[in-house]
Amino acid sequence: MQIFKETVNRKNLSVLNEMPIAIVYKPGAPATHHFNDEIECKSTCLNCVNPRCMYFDESDIECSEVKNFTNDRRLSVCPVDAITWNADKDSPIFDTNKCICCGICMRRCPVGAIYYDEEVKVCTTPSDNTTRVKASTYSIQFQKEQLETLINKPRGGVLIKESDELFDKIYAKLLSIKNIYHNPIGRNLLISLGCKSAMRRIGDVYTRMDAVYSASDNSFGAVEIEFGRDTLDAARGILDDIAVLHTRYGIDKNDNQALVVCLQLPNARQGYWQVIKDVKTVENIHISTITIGAMMILNWNGCLLIPDDVTYYIDYDNMSLRPAIEWQLDGKVNLSDKTLGILEPMK
Amino acid sequence: MIRFRNPGTQYSTQIQVIKQLYEALSGQENFTLDDMAVVIAQGRLMTAYGYAGDDALRLSNTEQESMNSAKMNAKMYAEVFRMLGWVTPYSESSSYPLVFTYIGAHIALSTGDCSRLYEQCVLGINNPTQLTDNMSYNEKLRFFQCALRTFIDLDGIMYKHELCLGPMSVDDEDEKAYQNMIAFIRSIRGSQKRLNKAFLDLAVSLRMKPTPVDNCTRLPIAFMKSCGWVESINDSSLYGKSMACLKITQHGIETYDAIKVMYDLRLDKYLKLEKNVQQALIRLGTYSMLERSGYDMSSVDEIIRADKVICEGILQGKELLFSPCQTLRRKQVEEALGIQMDVGTESRLSIGTFESAVAVREALANTDIWDLNISHEVSIELLGRDEEQEFLKTVNKLYSDGYSSGEIVNELFDYYIDATQITFYPLIATLFKIMGFNCSFSRPGDNGARWDAIIDDPIRSIPIEIKSPTEEQFLSIKAIRQALENKIILLSRKTHVTTPEVTTLAVGYYMPNERAEVNRLIADFKATYGYSIGVIDLKSLLSISVSILTDKKTFDKEKLYSLEGLANANI
Numbered sequence: 001m002q003i004f005k006e007t008v009n010r011k012n013l014s015v016l017n018e019m020p021i022a023i024v025y026k027p028g029a030p031a032t033h034h035f036n037d038e039i040e041c042k043s044t045c046l047n048c049v050n051p052r053c054m055y056f057d058e059s060d061i062e063c064s065e066v067k068n069f070t071n072d073r074r075l076s077v078c079p080v081d082a083i084t085w086n087a088d089k090d091s092p093i094f095d096t097n098k099c100i101c102c103g104i105c106m107r108r109c110p111v112g113a114i115y116y117d118e119e120v121k122v123c124t125t126p127s128d129n130t131t132r133v134k135a136s137t138y139s140i141q142f143q144k145e146q147l148e149t150l151i152n153k154p155r156g157g158v159l160i161k162e163s164d165e166l167f168d169k170i171y172a173k174l175l176s177i178k179n180i181y182h183n184p185i186g187r188n189l190l191i192s193l194g195c196k197s198a199m200r201r202i203g204d205v206y207t208r209m210d211a212v213y214s215a216s217d218n219s220f221g222a223v224e225i226e227f228g229r230d231t232l233d234a235a236r237g238i239l240d241d242i243a244v245l246h247t248r249y250g251i252d253k254n255d256n257q258a259l260v261v262c263l264q265l266p267n268a269r270q271g272y273w274q275v276i277k278d279v280k281t282v283e284n285i286h287i288s289t290i291t292i293g294a295m296m297i298l299n300w301n302g303c304l305l306i307p308d309d310v311t312y313y314i315d316y317d318n319m320s321l322r323p324a325i326e327w328q329l330d331g332k333v334n335l336s337d338k339t340l341g342i343l344e345p346m347k
Numbered sequence: 348m349i350r351f352r353n354p355g356t357q358y359s360t361q362i363q364v365i366k367q368l369y370e371a372l373s374g375q376e377n378f379t380l381d382d383m384a385v386v387i388a389q390g391r392l393m394t395a396y397g398y399a400g401d402d403a404l405r406l407s408n409t410e411q412e413s414m415n416s417a418k419m420n421a422k423m424y425a426e427v428f429r430m431l432g433w434v435t436p437y438s439e440s441s442s443y444p445l446v447f448t449y450i451g452a453h454i455a456l457s458t459g460d461c462s463r464l465y466e467q468c469v470l471g472i473n474n475p476t477q478l479t480d481n482m483s484y485n486e487k488l489r490f491f492q493c494a495l496r497t498f499i500d501l502d503g504i505m506y507k508h509e510l511c512l513g514p515m516s517v518d519d520e521d522e523k524a525y526q527n528m529i530a531f532i533r534s535i536r537g538s539q540k541r542l543n544k545a546f547l548d549l550a551v552s553l554r555m556k557p558t559p560v561d562n563c564t565r566l567p568i569a570f571m572k573s574c575g576w577v578e579s580i581n582d583s584s585l586y587g588k589s590m591a592c593l594k595i596t597q598h599g600i601e602t603y604d605a606i607k608v609m610y611d612l613r614l615d616k617y618l619k620l621e622k623n624v625q626q627a628l629i630r631l632g633t634y635s636m637l638e639r640s641g642y643d644m645s646s647v648d649e650i651i652r653a654d655k656v657i658c659e660g661i662l663q664g665k666e667l668l669f670s671p672c673q674t675l676r677r678k679q680v681e682e683a684l685g686i687q688m689d690v691g692t693e694s695r696l697s698i699g700t701f702e703s704a705v706a707v708r709e710a711l712a713n714t715d716i717w718d719l720n721i722s723h724e725v726s727i728e729l730l731g732r733d734e735e736q737e738f739l740k741t742v743n744k745l746y747s748d749g750y751s752s753g754e755i756v757n758e759l760f761d762y763y764i765d766a767t768q769i770t771f772y773p774l775i776a777t778l779f780k781i782m783g784f785n786c787s788f789s790r791p792g793d794n795g796a797r798w799d800a801i802i803d804d805p806i807r808s809i810p811i812e813i814k815s816p817t818e819e820q821f822l823s824i825k826a827i828r829q830a831l832e833n834k835i836i837l838l839s840r841k842t843h844v845t846t847p848e849v850t851t852l853a854v855g856y857y858m859p860n861e862r863a864e865v866n867r868l869i870a871d872f873k874a875t876y877g878y879s880i881g882v883i884d885l886k887s888l889l890s891i892s893v894s895i896l897t898d899k900k901t902f903d904k905e906k907l908y909s910l911e912g913l914a915n916a917n918i
Contacts, residue, residue, distance in 0.1 A: 001686045003452060004642040006459050070391040073363045085459075201392070202357050206864075236828040239835075240868065243875040253875050271797070275832060278839035283876065 012090060014046040014130045015143050016111075019150065023112050025157035025302070030123040031112025043112040044127040047090035048147065049140050053105040053114055054083055054092060060191050063198045063212050065220045066249045070207055071198035072183075077105050079184035080177065082120075094120045100177070101170050102185065103300045104192040106159045110150045116160045160300040164339050167293055171340045174227070174263055174292065186225035186261045187211050189295040193305035197223070209241035213259065215306045221257035221288075231266040235275045238287050257307045259288045261295070264341030265319065273316040280315065288312035293342030294321050297335075303328045320344045348516040348553055349474060349486050351566035353423050358465060358573035362454065364392050364424050365433055369447060369455030376691045377437035377444040383421035393420050427566070431468040432673030435478065437689060439676055446688045448672040449633060449680065453642070464640035466574045470606060471636065471670025475614055478676065488519035489611060489668075490567065495576060495603035498595035500529050504582050506592050507564040508546045515563070516549070520613070539586040568593065576602060610662050612669035624661070627654035629683035631662075632669030734770075735777045739896070746897050755897065756889045763885065764816055764856070768799075771815035775854050775885075776800050779811075781892040783904060786811070798833040800854075801843060807908050808843035810834060814855040822855035822882060827865055829853070830880045831872050850879040850910045858884045858913055869912055881910030890916040 020033035023043070030043040055075045063069065077083070082098035083105060085091075092105070096119045106114040113123045126132065133139045160166070174185075183199045190197040190213050199211040211223040222241035226234040238258045245251040266272040279285050286309040298305060311324050322343040325333055338344045367390040372378040387393050388404045393416075404417050425445060428434045433451030437444045447455070450468065454461050473489040475482070493514040498505055505513075509532050517528045535541040550557045571577045576599030582592040612632065617625060630647075631654045638644045644651065655662065671680045681687055730739060745755045763774065772788040779786035779802060788800040798810035810833035814826050834851035837843060859865040859882065869880045894900045894916075902916065 001449070001452070001688075002646070003456055004637055004644060004646075006457060006461075006640075006642055068391060070393065072359065074359045201360060203360070204393075233825075236825075236832050239831055239876075240824075240828050240871075243868070243871040246875040247871040275836065278836050281839045282835045 011135055012132055013049060013135050013139060013143055014132050016146055017129050017131055020153060022154045025112055025159045027158055027161045028117045030115050033129060041127055041129045044123045044125055044130055045091045045113040046111055049143060051092060052108045052110055053077060056191060060196055061198055063196050063214045065214055065251060066212055069198050069212060070201055070204055072201045077108055079188040080181050089124060091122055091124050100173050102189060102296055103159045104188050107192055107299060110147045155302060158301055162297050162334050164336050167340055167342060182227045183210050183225050185292060189299060192299050193295060195305060208244050216304055217306050219257045219307060221259050221307060223259045223261055225261045227263045231262050231272040232275060234260045235272055253285060259307050261290055263292050265291055265345045267347040268319060268345045273319060277315040286313045289314050291342050294325050297325060297333060298328060301329050348511055349484055349490060351563050353427055353566050365428060366455050367392060373447055374691045376689050377446050379444045380418055380421045380425060383425060384417040387421055388417050430472055432471055432670055435677045449684055449686060450672045467636040467640050469570045469574055471673040473613060473674060476674045486518055488517060490514060492606055493519040495599055499600060499603060501532060503595045504585060504592050506585055506590055507568060508542060510564050510567060511560055512545055512549055536585050542586060606668055609668035610665040612667060614674055624657055626683035627657040628669060629671040629680055630654050631658060631667045632671045633684060635667050636670060730780055734773050738777050742893060742896050752893050752897050755893050759889050760886050766815055767817045768815045772799055772813055775813050778888040778892045781895055797836045803843055806844050807849045808845040809850055809852055810837050811852045811854055816856035821857045821860040822853055823859060824865060824868055826853040826855060827868050827880055834878045847877060849908050850881040852881045854883050856885050866912055873911060879909060879911035882913045887914060887916040
């Protein structure tokens with residue numbers, strides 16, 4: 001039986017003429033490739049046969065700690081379905097109305113060709129360091145090997161520089177985005193921040209937690225993702241998740257670095273903060289809290305997310321994420337105090 | 348009216364399931380619902396009672412097939428996939444077992460984004476087909492093409508019931524019938540009464556209740572949303588008040604523009620053609636679906652060219668819109684394409700090999716029965732509030748009127764069905780007071796107080812989470828979670844004296860619907876945190892209280908302090 005090939009398998013593709021020693025991101029422009037002789041060259045799309053900007057690997061969406069977890073198998077990198085493949089140009093195209101500028105596709109692009117300049121764009125202008133070739137078994141394999149080497153090259157710089165204005169724009173979309181995108185946004189950001197993360201399938205009412213993650217240091221935890229105002233429900237959900245993972249998956253409650261991912265930190269007067277502290281006091285469970293905005297800042301700066309008992313643990317006595325994020329960035333965050341509840345509660 | 352009887356499942360889930368099924372079952376000559384259920388469960392694409400994999404199969408395995416959630420889940424997918432032309436009956440005489448179709452194989456083996464082929468399959472849904480013999484409807488139409496046209500002709504926006512009144516109930520090849528349908532929908536617009544009446548009339552004419560008719564819109568709406576043809580909006584222009592409506596997207600308009608110029612081949616026309624023409628149309632229909640979906644068809648260019656010559660008189664230069672896998676029995680399709688889809692082993696997976704764990708599931712739903720066999724005088728000194736005196740008067744009045752304890756309980760139980768937090772919280776506190784506990788309630792909406800009521804005890808205080816029937820009639824998992832939170836807060840903030848061993852309560856109008864799941868969660872909480880969560884319904888509390896007041900009997904109060912799970916008073 002003849003199974004036809006999808007034309008997403010390219011007719012043409014590009015390969016690098018020379019392997020750079022490092023890639024440096026710069027806001028507003030494609031990344032630059034650096035070579036031994038100090039020559040720089042701008043990055044351009046390689047028309048990847050398996051575009052990393054569009055699809056995760058199967059292994060990214062599985063957590064080995066919970067083998068029976070009925071996870072959603074969607075591999076799309078873009079959590080809001082803003083990326084499609086332009087078969088004519090052999091490159092990704094971005095729906096700017098849908099795009100939330102999370103930067104996940106930018107960070108995953110092996111060459112750094114995707115960048116943000118008022119909107120997310122991809123550089124397709126041929127560069128001095130690329131050659132366009134016909135797709136063949138040989139060239140596809142050659143490109144694959146190049147990309148495997150390339151993704152391990154050192155990277156520096158910043159993908160997007162945070163600002164109040166940019167977050168106003170991003171949060172205007174996030175505050176009204178449909179529910180179906182909440183968990184994918186949380187999961188995909190976790191993956192981009194170096195975790196493996198499996199999320200519950202839509203419609204699965206029996207799997208309690210929104211997602212689980214295992215970080216690069218093998219720490220593991222349940223994740224509740226809350227875009228609304230009812231973060232107290234997320235705290236309750238986490239206690240439920242920890243119990244279910246304890247009894248049904250054998251994860252000890254003290255090995256569960258549970259994480260609440262929220263769009264905005266709850267206001268200071270909300271019960272959430274005190275309850276998080278109560279749980280620590282009585283159960284010695286440190287529930288970490290992080291916002292989508294804070295995750296984006298970490299992502300734009302090439303950071304990893306490794307929740308522990310301290311870094312992202314905030315409660316009634318200390319409600320600010322700013323010290324943790326600035327420690328990871330090794331510098332100041334360019335975001336005003338209390339902006340959109342990203343680093344501190346708004347009220 | 349066309350009946351789409353299945354729930355609207357997610358596109359991504361459908362793709363995940365067909366890929367998993369193909370990987371596991373394409374080596375078999377055919378496959379059954381049992382095969383599908385095992386693969387779906389083992390592939391962790393379904394859960395049952397909180398479990399996945401083999402455990403889910405064991406917990407679903409009952410003698411009553413319609414109660415076997417794993418099998419019913421498989422059946423739902425089988426029906427949706429048959430509609431999309433991904434699976435088809437193995438033989439002509441029965442609906443099961445199934446085999447994969449050629450298009451199904453392409454979907455399952457797709458390495459990229461198969462959304463374009465999925466869209467072609469949705470467009471391929473048409474009636475009648477050789478696979479839909481005994482249907483309860485006889486509309487002749489390609490539904491989704493007709494639905495897109497209807498959206499465009501009705502200014503781009505429709506309410507879901509208009510789908511039932513319109514494109515689900517029309518022969519789309521009858522232009523006059525179509526135009527009458529459009530005129531009819533326009534005539535009911537502007538008045539919600541007219542819409543409701545038309546919808547009810549339709550349900551009556553179908554001999555169906557309105558809800559199942561409404562349910563028939565779930566799958567087509569899910570298909571249209573998955574294809575990006577429509578989106579949800581709130582609109583008040585159609586019926587004068589804001590309603591959740593559907594709006595056609597630019598992609599929906601473009602899709603209709605592309606297909607309206609195609610040659611739309613239906614079963615009746617197909618059957619009148621010579622065999623060689625039929626076979627050419629099967630190839631052209633299948634290959635053109637793949638080509639429009641972005642597949643490289645260059646290796647069959649010559650076949651396509653030759654078939655176009657054979658079909659020139661029919662197509663007259665138009666592109667063909669015809670989905671053989673969704674319209675014809677598989678033998679004809681496979682013969683024309685020169686393939687055989689039922690090659691493979693006779694191996695079978697069987698749910699029967701998974702020893703039923705239903706008994707385990709039901710054991711989880713055990714309830715602690717409290718016998719009311721201890722004499723007890725009501726602690727009247729606790730009942731000083733006006734509402735409490737009123738409650739005592741009501742019980743005494745009913746009792747002196749000759750009502751039995753059971754009748755009084757039923758009378759009061761029915762009376763409180765519409766109670767809000769304002770009356771329900773004090774009622775629960777009153778009942779606990781009658782039982783001899785010093786209970787106080789929180790003012791509804793007081794966010795400072797975490798629990799809704801508390802039994803204040805010198806050493807064993809019990810927080811109470813209360814759900815009034817107007818919040819939720821049946822206690823839910825949410826209430827159990829809140830009961831756990833109450834316990835942690837009480838231990839942390841120490842506003843009342845208690846110990847970890849003392850229970851924390853959830854009280855509601857009815858016991859939880861999903862008792863097994865609630866009991867499981869209570870057991871999970873106990874195993875993880877060591878706290879006991881007790882659940883009591885209004886009827887049990889009333890039974891105990893009324894027994895105390897009328898029969899001077901009560902239960903062993905000590906049981907409340909250590910209650911874990913559901914409690915039922917044996918009046």
